Amino acid sequence: MAEHNENLWAPWRLEYIRGLADKDNDGCFLCRYAAAPDLDGKNQVIWRGPTCLTVFNQFPYNNGHLLIAPLAHQADLEALDDACLDELIRTIRDAKRLLKETTSAHGFNVGMNFGRCAGAGLPGHLHVHIVPRWDGDTNFMAVVGNARVISQSIEALLKQMRNAAVTLGLPPVRG
Numbered sequence: 695m696a697e698h699n700e701n702l703w704a705p706w707r708l709e710y711i712r713g714l715a716d717k718d719n720d721g722c723f724l725c726r727y728a729a730a731p732d733l734d735g736k737n738q739v740i741w742r743g744p745t746c747l748t749v750f751n752q753f754p755y756n757n758g759h760l761l762i763a764p765l766a767h768q769a770d771l772e773a774l775d776d777a778c779l780d781e782l783i784r785t786i787r788d789a790k791r792l793l794k795e796t797t798s799a800h801g802f803n804v805g806m807n808f809g810r811c812a813g814a815g816l817p818g819h820l821h822v823h824i825v826p827r828w829d830g831d832t833n834f835m836a837v838v839g840n841a842r843v844i845s846q847s848i849e850a851l852l853k854q855m856r857n858a859a860v861t862l863g864l865p866p867v868r869g
């Protein structure tokens with residue numbers, strides 16, 4: 695059981711271990727995405743609201759692992775105004791609904807990490823992880839071990855998401 699709990703909160707660890715988030719030092723990748731709406735397709739941005747952005751995690755723990763972040767480079771919740779906080783939580787609700795519809799997930803992990811000691815891979819720009827979970831999915835290394843498989847499944851999932859967003863009356867999927 696303890697081992698499962700360890701796995702449960704592994705997503706940020708991949709970013710941290712690979713150190714890619716930090717190598718990208720002309721701003722964090724979330725800021726680059728935020729500044730380039732024209733590249734939303736390439737960057738696999740799902741949604742872009744007035745204050746928040748929803749993207750696929752480049753280092754997914756599971757198929758459908760999304761990140762929701764403020765457009766602004768802010769490290770702490772205290773720095774966000776109420777409009778942004780409202781949008782953040784509403785986007786979590788919508789993303790969870792979209793993923794539930796398109797991935798038939800049995801459950802979700804939704805979480806945030808603040809500070810390197812807490813495992814944040816990108817501590818300067820807060821983001822919420824949404825990770826779909828399926829019964830018996832704890833052995834995930836086979837999935838994350840092959841980036842090609844993941845990126846193909848993201849394309850397929852994006853297609854499903856575009857259709858599902860329309861059906862569910864959610865904001866249109868951009869990426």
Ligand SMILES: [Zn+2]
Binds near residue numbers: 722768
């Ligand atoms: Zn940033």
